[in-house]
Amino acid sequence: MTKALPERTLLPEHPDQLAEVRAFLDTRFGRxxxxxxxxxxxxxxxxxxxLLAGLRLVAIALAEGKAVTVAPLHTTLTTQEAAELLGMSRPTFVKLLDDGAIPYTRPGRHRRVRLADVLAYREYRRAERTLGLAELTKISEDLGLYDVDNYDENPGRQS
Structure with missing residues (x-):
C-alpha cells in the first residue's frame, strides 16, 4: 500500500523575496x-x-499574497474528489458519469475516474462556456444592446 503524502499549505511570509523569485523565474525560465x-x-x-511549471505557479501565487496548498492527486479519483475538483456536488458529478460525459471504471462497488478525463472535461466545459459567451455577445451586439448612444455612463446622476 502506498503511503499518502501529507497536504501542505504555504503562506506568503517573505513578500520581497517571493517577488524576486517570481521575477527571476519569469525572466530566466519563461517557457x-x-x-x-x-x-x-x-x-x-x-x-x-x-516541476518547474509547478514551482512557477507557486511563486506567482505566493508573490501575489495568496496561500498555496500543495497536495498530491492520484491519477484515479473517487467521485467525491472529482466533484470537488470540478466544483460541483457528488450527485451532479455522478449524473455526468451516468450520462456518459466522462468515462469511468467500477473496480468494485465504487466508481473511479481518471484525473486526465476529469481535467479534459473541465477544459471542454470552459471552451463551451467561452463559445456560449461569444454567441451571447454577438446576439447582444446584433440587437444593438452595445450601442454607445444607448449607454448612460452615470445612470444615478440627475440632470
Missing part, C-alpha cells in the same frame, strides 16, 4: 523546459518541466 537546482554543497540536478 524553458528545464532548470538546474543546486544544493548548498554544489550538487546539481535538473528539474523536469512539470
Amino acid at each position: 524553458s523546459e528545464s532548470a538546474t537546482l543546486a544544493s548548498p554543497d554544489g550538487e546539481l540536478i535538473t528539474l523536469p518541466a512539470e
